[in-house]
Amino acid sequence: MRKTVFAAIIALLAVTCLAFAGGTPEPKAAAGGKVTLSMYAYNERTNPVEAPNWDYALGIFRATNPDVDLQIEFGFTEPYHDKMKIMVAANQIPDLMFLWPDKRTGYLTEKGLAKDLTPYVKGHEKEFVPGALAPQIAGGLWEIPEQVTDCHVVYTNTKLLKQLGLTYPKTFEEMVKQAPAILAKGLIPVAMDDKDGWQMQSCLLGALIERTGGKAWFDKAIKGKEGKFTDPEFVNALSVIETMAKNKMLSPGIVQADYGVAVTDFANEKAVYMIDGGWRVNALVGVVKPEQKKDIELNTFPDLAGMKGTPGSTSSVVGTGYGMSASLTGAKAEAAWKWIWFYAGPVDSAIRQGFGANPAYILPKRTDLDPLILKLIDFVNKTPGGYVVDSVLDADGMKVIQPAMQELILGSKTAQQVAAEFEKWVAANDSGRK
Amino acid sequence: MTEKNLKRVSYAVLTGPALLIYAFIIVFPILYSLYLGFSDWNGYGPIVPTGFQNYLKMFQDPVFLHGLRNNMLVVAVSVFGQIPLGFVLAYILYRKLVKGAKFFETMIFLPITISSVVVAILWSNIFGPAGAVTAILRLIRHDPRMVFTVFENRTWAIFPILFVILLIYTGLYMVIFLANLQKISPSVIEAAVIDGASEGQVLGRVILPAMLGVLFTTIVFAISGSLKSFDLIYAMTGGGPAHYTEVIAIYMYVKTFSGSHFGFGSAVSVFIVVLSLGMIGVVQAVFGRLEARYEG
Numbered sequence: 001m002r003k004t005v006f007a008a009i010i011a012l013l014a015v016t017c018l019a020f021a022g023g024t025p026e027p028k029a030a031a032g033g034k035v036t037l038s039m040y041a042y043n044e045r046t047n048p049v050e051a052p053n054w055d056y057a058l059g060i061f062r063a064t065n066p067d068v069d070l071q072i073e074f075g076f077t078e079p080y081h082d083k084m085k086i087m088v089a090a091n092q093i094p095d096l097m098f099l100w101p102d103k104r105t106g107y108l109t110e111k112g113l114a115k116d117l118t119p120y121v122k123g124h125e126k127e128f129v130p131g132a133l134a135p136q137i138a139g140g141l142w143e144i145p146e147q148v149t150d151c152h153v154v155y156t157n158t159k160l161l162k163q164l165g166l167t168y169p170k171t172f173e174e175m176v177k178q179a180p181a182i183l184a185k186g187l188i189p190v191a192m193d194d195k196d197g198w199q200m201q202s203c204l205l206g207a208l209i210e211r212t213g214g215k216a217w218f219d220k221a222i223k224g225k226e227g228k229f230t231d232p233e234f235v236n237a238l239s240v241i242e243t244m245a246k247n248k249m250l251s252p253g254i255v256q257a258d259y260g261v262a263v264t265d266f267a268n269e270k271a272v273y274m275i276d277g278g279w280r281v282n283a284l285v286g287v288v289k290p291e292q293k294k295d296i297e298l299n300t301f302p303d304l305a306g307m308k309g310t311p312g313s314t315s316s317v318v319g320t321g322y323g324m325s326a327s328l329t330g331a332k333a334e335a336a337w338k339w340i341w342f343y344a345g346p347v348d349s350a351i352r353q354g355f356g357a358n359p360a361y362i363l364p365k366r367t368d369l370d371p372l373i374l375k376l377i378d379f380v381n382k383t384p385g386g387y388v389v390d391s392v393l394d395a396d397g398m399k400v401i402q403p404a405m406q407e408l409i410l411g412s413k414t415a416q417q418v419a420a421e422f423e424k425w426v427a428a429n430d431s432g433r434k
Numbered sequence: 435m436t437e438k439n440l441k442r443v444s445y446a447v448l449t450g451p452a453l454l455i456y457a458f459i460i461v462f463p464i465l466y467s468l469y470l471g472f473s474d475w476n477g478y479g480p481i482v483p484t485g486f487q488n489y490l491k492m493f494q495d496p497v498f499l500h501g502l503r504n505n506m507l508v509v510a511v512s513v514f515g516q517i518p519l520g521f522v523l524a525y526i527l528y529r530k531l532v533k534g535a536k537f538f539e540t541m542i543f544l545p546i547t548i549s550s551v552v553v554a555i556l557w558s559n560i561f562g563p564a565g566a567v568t569a570i571l572r573l574i575r576h577d578p579r580m581v582f583t584v585f586e587n588r589t590w591a592i593f594p595i596l597f598v599i600l601l602i603y604t605g606l607y608m609v610i611f612l613a614n615l616q617k618i619s620p621s622v623i624e625a626a627v628i629d630g631a632s633e634g635q636v637l638g639r640v641i642l643p644a645m646l647g648v649l650f651t652t653i654v655f656a657i658s659g660s661l662k663s664f665d666l667i668y669a670m671t672g673g674g675p676a677h678y679t680e681v682i683a684i685y686m687y688v689k690t691f692s693g694s695h696f697g698f699g700s701a702v703s704v705f706i707v708v709l710s711l712g713m714i715g716v717v718q719a720v721f722g723r724l725e726a727r728y729e730g
Contacts, residue, residue, distance in 0.1 A: 082691045089477030089696060107694055111478060186578040195674060253563030253581030255675035261564045270578075396693045406676040410586050 012102045014169070016174045035335040036069040040084065042098035044076045047260075049286030053355040055356030057348050059116050061339065064347075068335045070096070077196060077259065081105070081395070088113065092096050097334050099143040099323040101136035102391035103431075109142040114323045116140035122335050124345075131359040132318055144344035145319035145360040146352065150278035150380055152207035152300065152314040159245070159295035160187065160272045161409040169302045172240060182272050189249040191271035192259035200241065205405070206315030207301055208237035210386025214309030223431040229423035233308065237332045238408060238415035240304065245409040255406045263287070275301075275424075281376045282356035298379040302331050309386065316385030319360055393430055442526070464707060471701035476694045488701035501673075501680040504592045508663050508681060509713070512603070513598045513657035517649070518657070519600070520607025525637065527608075528615040539612070542607040550602065554669035557598045561585065574604070591678035595667055603659075607652050614648040615641065643728045650721045654714050659709045682706060 012097035024245070040349070043054045064072070075083055081109065087093055088108050099114060108114060118141045125133055132145050154166055164182060169175040175189075182189045193202045209218055213233030220227025228234075238249045244250050251262055251271070266274035267287045274280075281298075288296065300314050321344050342348050350361035353366070356373050358380050367374070390398050401422045407413040413421075427433055435443070436512040445657045471488055475481045492498050523542055527535045545553065559565045563581045572580045618641065626640050642649075667673065673680035675690070682702060690699025 078692065082687075085477070085691050085694050089694065117453075183579075196672065197674065248579065252579035253568075253583075253586075256581065256585050257563045258558075261562075264564065331613070399688065399692060403674065403676040407675065410676065412588065412676075 005255050011320065023155055032070055033331075034067050035331050036071060037095040037332065037335055037339070039070050039072045039096040039322075039339070040087070040094040041072050041074050041096075041097065042076060043074050045074050047283065049283050049355075053282070053352070057351045060351065061342050065335075065338055065342070067113050068338055069296065070339065077198065080152055081107075086109065093325045093327070095325050095328055095332060096339055098320060099326070100391070101143065101145065101318050103137060103394055104390055107135050107395065109140065109323075110138045112138075113326050114142040115142070115326045115328060115333070116142065117144060117323065117337075117340065120340075127346075127362055128360050128403075131361060136318075143321035143323035144340055146321045146349070147319040147346055147357050147359050148316060148380060149319045150314045150316045150383065150385060151202050152204060153276060153278050153280070153376075153379065154190075154299040154301055155266060155274040155276065155280070155284070156297040156299050157266070157269060157272055157295055158297050159292075160269060164272070166272075168297070168299055172302045172304050175302050176243060176247055177250070179247050183248060188251050188265055188271035190244065190272060191251050191262035191265045191274040192254055192276070193251065193259050193262040194254045194406065195256055195258050197406060198390070198398065199259065199276070200405050200409075201398060201402050202315075203277055204241065204301070205237060205303045205401075206386060206388045207313065208240050208304070209234065209309070209389070210313045210315055211301065211304045211307040211309045211311070212236040215386055217308065218392070221393055221426075222430075224427060224433045229426055230419050234422075235415050235419045236304070236306075238405070240303075241405060242408050242415050245411065250409065255409055267292075278358065278376055278380065281372050283368045285356040285372050288372075292428075295370060296375070298375050300383060304395075310384050310426070313386050314379075315388045316380075316383075317388050318390045393426065393432065397422070397425055397430055410418075464704075467700040467703050469700075470697050471704045473697040474695070475700075477696045479696075481697075484697070488698045489705070490554055491698070492701060492705065497677045497680060498682065498685055500588070500677060501682045501685045504679065505661060505663070505681045505683075507592055507596060508599060509657055509660040511626075512598055512660045512668050515596075515600045515651055516604045516607050517652050517656060519650075520604045521645075521649075522610050522614055523604070523608045524611035525641070527612055529633075540607075543609055545602045548605045550666040551669040552555075553598065553602055555668045557594075558670045560694040561594055571658050585678070586675065588676075588678050591671075591675075595670060595679055598670070599663070599666065607656075610648060611645070614645060646721060646725055646728065650717065657713045657717065658710050661706050661713075 041054075043051060045051050058070075060070075060073075075081075081104070084097065084105070085107055088111070093113050094107070097108075097114075099109060121133060121141065121144060128145075129148060132148065137143050158168075161167060164178075164185060166178050166181065169178060179189045192199060192203070208306065213221075213227075213231070215229070217227055217233045221229055236284060241423065251257055251265065260270070262274050262276065263280055263283055264287075265271045267284065269292070278298075284296070300312050303311050322340045324333065324340065328336055345360075345361060346363070349357075349361035350363055353363060353369065353373065355361055356376070358373070358377050369377075390403070401418070404413060404418040404421050408415060408418050438717070470481065472483055472485060474484045474487070523538075526532055527539055532538065542656060560567050561582050562568065572578055591597060622638055623640060626636050631639065662683050663681055664687065667679060667681055668684055668687070671679040671716045673684040683706065686699050686702035686706070689695045689702065
C-alpha cells in the first residue's frame with residue numbers, strides 16, 4: 001500500500017514539475033529573421049514632454065529596423081533601480097538596459113553582467129566628445145553615453161529679477177540677502193523638489209562640495225585618507241543648504257514635493273531661481289511660452305566664502321546610456337547593438353538635440369535649435385564640473401545622506417550631525433574605504 | 435486495492451497538488467527567509483552565515499524602531515478604528531436605523547474597490563504642496579508658502595496616513611459584518627425585543643456573542659494586513675520625508691531591494707511573520723476566554 005501511495009505522489013510530483021518546468025519561452029529569433037529583445041528603458045512616462053519625445057525616437061527605430069522587436073518595460077528614478085536590483089538578484093537581466101557609467105548601476109556592471117562595448121564602438125571614438133568613451137566603473141565600457149550630463153544648473157528668471165530690481169548674485173551671501181525681497185512679492189526664491197531625496201544630493205550637494213573642497217578634497221574623503229566627511233569642506237557645503245532652509249529660500253514643503261513641482265512653479269513664473277539638472281531643459285522647452293525663453297538664464301551657484309574649489313563650477317557625469325546583457329551573443333547581440341548605436345549615435349542624438357539634449361555624439365553645429373537648448377550647449381561647454389555625489393560613493397550611502405539632508409532642511413538635524421552620520425556610514429560601509 | 439487504501443490514495447492525489455503549491459509558495463519562502471536572515475547575502479555570490487547580527491542591527495536602528503512604532507499605530511487604527519466603526523455602520527444598516535441603507539452601503543464600500551495606489555496618489559495630491567486643498571488654503575489665508583506641515587513632524591507625520599487607512603478599509607469590514615449580521619435569524623431578535631430587551635441589550639446579549647467568530651477573523655485580517663501594509667504608504671509618501679512615515683514593510687523593501695541586503699531584509703520579514711503570529715496568538719487567547727465566558 002505504502003508503495004502505491006508513494007508511487008502516486010511521485011507521479012504527481014513529476015507531472016507538477018513538468019508543468020512548471022515549461023516556464024516562459026526565452027525570446028529568440030522568430031520566423032523571418034526578426035529578433036526579439038527585452039528592454040528595461042529609463043523614461044518618465046507621465047512627463048508630457050519627455051515621454052512623447054522618447055516615443056517619437058522609438059517609432060523611427062522601429063520603422064528603420066523592422067527586424068528588431070523591442071519588448072519594452074519602463075522605469076524611472078529610484079523604482080528603476082529597485083526593480084533592476086531585483087532582476088540582478090533573480091538573474092533575469094533584460095537584453096537591453098539603461099546604465100550609468102559609475103557606481104549608480106555598479107550593482108550590475110561591477111558584477112560583469114553587462115557586455116563591454118569597446119569592440120563594438122571601435123573606429124567611432126573620434127565621433128564623441130573627449131572623455132565620453134573613457135573606461136567606466138570596473139574598467140569596461142558598459143554603455144555608450146547619450147550626453148555629458150551637468151547635474152547642477154541654477155535656472156534664472158531674469159524678467160522677475162529685473163522686476164524686483166535685482167541681478168544674479170555673485171556670492172551666496174548676496175543670494176541670501178535677496179530672499180526677503182523675493183518672498184515679499186509672494187515668490188519662491190529657489191524652487192526645488194526633494195520628496196525623493198536624490199534631487200538635493202544630485203543637483204546641489206555635489207556642486208557645493210566642488211566649491212568648498214574641490215575634487216582634490218573629495219578624492220581624499222572618498223578614500224578616507226587625509227579627508228573625512230566631517231571636515232569643514234563637507235560641513236560647509238551642508239551649511240549652505242541649512243542656511244537656505246532657515247531663510248525660507250527653498251520651495252515651501254520641499255521635502256513633500258514630487259519631482260516636477262519645482263519646474264511647474266518656475267515655468268509659471270512663481271520662482272525666481274530653480275535648481276535642477278541640465279536635463280530639465282528638455283521639459284522646459286516644451287512647457288514654457290516662447291517669449292519666456294529669452295528671460296531664462298542658465299547659471300551656476302554663486303561663490304561661497306572661503307571656498308577652496310573651482311569658482312563657477314557645476315557637478316557633471318559622463319552620461320548615461322544603453323548597454324546590453326553580457327549573455328547576449330550572435331544575432332541578439334547584433335540587434336541589441338543596433339538599438340544602442342541608434343540611441344547614442346548620429347540618428348537619435350540629432351533627434352534628442354532637437355528636443356533639448358546636449359548629446360555626447362559630436363553633431364554639426366546648429367543655430368536653428370530652441371534658444372534654451374543653445375543656452376544649455378553653451379553652459380555645458382564653458383562650465384567646469386566636479387563630482388556628482390552618487391557617482392563616486394556607494395548607492396547605499398545615498399539612503400543615509402538623502403534622508404539626513406531632509407532632516408537638515410526641516411531643522412531637526414544640524415550640518416555637523418548630518419556630516420557625522422554620513423562619515424560614520426562611509427567609514428564602515430563604502431567600497432571606497434575598503 | 436482495499437477500500438481503505440483506495441481512500442488513502444485518493445486523499446494523497448486530491449490534497450497533494452494543493453500541499454505542493456502551499457509548500458512552494460508559503461512554507462519554502464518562509465523557511466528560506468529564516469535561513470537567509472542569519473546571513474549577509476547581498477543577492478549574489480555565496481551565502482555567509484552571520485548569526486544574529488541582522489537581528490541585533492535591526493533593533494539598534496532608530497529607523498526600524500520608528501517604523502515599528504508607526505506599524506503599531508496602523509494596527510491600532512485597524513483594530514480599534516476600522517473594526518468598531520465597520521461594525522457600528524453595519525449594525526446601523528442591518529437594523530435599518532437610517533434611511534437609504536443601500537446607498538450608504540455602496541458609498542462606504544466604494545473606496546475599497548479603487549486601487550490603493552490610486553487612492554494614495556489622490557490623497558498625496560490633496561495633502562501635497564501642489565495639491566488643490568493647499569492652493570485653496572493659500573488663497574484663503576493669503577499665504578503663498580502655506581503647506582501641511584504635519585508631514586514634516588516626526589511624531590505626527592503618520593497620522594494623515596492613518597486617516598486615509600481608516601477611510602478606505604472600514605468599508606471592507608462593514609460588508610463582512612453586514613453579511614454575517616444578515617445570517618442571524620430575525621426571529622431571535624424579535625423574541626428578545628418581545629421579551630423587553632433594549633437596543634443595547636439586543637446588541638450586547640444577542641448579536642455580539644453571535645459575531646465573536648467573525649470579529650476574531652476580522653481582527654486577524656486587520657493585524658496581518660497592518661503589519662504588511664506597504665502599497666498605500668509607499669505610493670503616498672515612500673516612507674518619507676526622512677523616514678517619518680516609514681513602516682517595517684517599507685523598511686524591509688528598501689533594505690532588501692534598494693540596498694541589496696537580502697539577508698538583512700529576510701531577517702526583517704521573519705520578524706514581521708513572528709510579530710504577526712504573536713499578536714494573532716494573543717487575540718486567539720482573548721477570544722478563547724470570551725467564548726468560554728459566553729458559553730458558560
